[in-house]
Amino acid sequence: MSRRVRASGRALVLARAPYGESSLVVRVLTAEHGPQRLLARGAHRAKSAFAWTLDLFDELELRWSTPQHGGLGNLEAGTVRIRRRRIPADLERYRAALCGLELADLVARPGEDEGALFAGLGALLQALDAEGPLPAPAEGLLATFEARLLADLGLMPALEGCAVCGGTAPADQPSERGSGPRAPFSSGAGGRLCRSCALDARNAGRRVGTLAERDLLALQQAGSGQPPADADRAHKAHEIAARFLDYHLDTLPRTHQRFASAPRP
Ligand SMILES: [Zn+2]
Structure with a gap:
């Protein structure tokens, strides 16, 4: 069996795609380990450890493992650190936030420290989640x-x-x-x-x-x-x-x- 590398930290979901009948593959941007592709087994099952945790725009705390030579990782645990409910509730905020995620997805370089990108994207999402009128x-x-x-x-x-x-x-x-x-x-x-x-x-x-x-x-x-x-x-x-x-x-x-x-x- 090949060795796996374990890691954890703050992350933002950039994109989600269904995988099999009940799982998800998520592309996330992490604060310290750049972009990662992670398999969340059973994410669509109500009893799953990941049900309700892999929403776009939220800041998450994730733990995962990846094959030593890169590729699809395995999501092992996840919790929501900052829930941003106001973004999906408003079309203008939602569009701008989605555009930010897509851009980040496009420019994030695997294997690189993308801390500045993570901070910039987090700041955008935080501003778009403002209570009351946007600034x-x-x-x-x-x-x-x-x-x-x-x-x-x-x-x-x-x-x-x-x-x-x-x-x-x-x-x-x-x-x-x-x-x-x-x-x-x-x-x-x-x-x-x-x-x-x-x-x-x-x-x-x-x-x-x-x-x-x-x-x-x-x-x-x-x-x-x-x-x-x-x-x-x-x-x-x-x-x-x-x-x-x-x-x-x-x-x-x-x-x-x-x-x-x-x-x-
Ligand atoms: Zn000129």
Whole structure:
């Protein structure tokens, strides 16, 4: 029999899938052991030790074992540390939280310490579980998480100056539908562009669009920990961050497909 490695600690469920007739496979992000895939035997049985403990959004305390060389682990015990009931009860909170989980699922690297990601995701879920009105629109809280994630991944787009030459990048493009002044923007070129670098990027075959300056600055603000207070700014800041992440992660999380409405710049 192969040796197994035992571990325990705080965890957040990122995704759940049924396994056999009564079991679940959960993907969790742990505070100290990165992402793990764990089999929860009999989780759907009322008498199971895991019944009611493996819900999305809650912070859990888990004990598990994994094969020495990685692969599907075995969940051995679990308790709920923080129950977050207000998220599934509200569609806006639920969508933003789900999007956060999917993003974390996408970027968490097996075998790495993902403590910062765990802390960021936990902070997002805690904010979305606020009693009474949220401190900011749900998408604004999400944009704050996304902006931090972009920064941690070294992917934060240029939002004020030009991504290529570092010079000023004036918002001198015509306004669309009352969006205010717009600046050239290209995900492939690293974000906001000055007029001449936008021209170079286009000539090099990159897609260059325009984004409203106020939306770029809303994402910038989110990156400094201040979620946009206005619902429309919050939506746009999230949209820019999500598209940029989609482009650079080369994959499209399901919730982003649902959120994305305008053509990709
Ligand atoms: Zn430039």
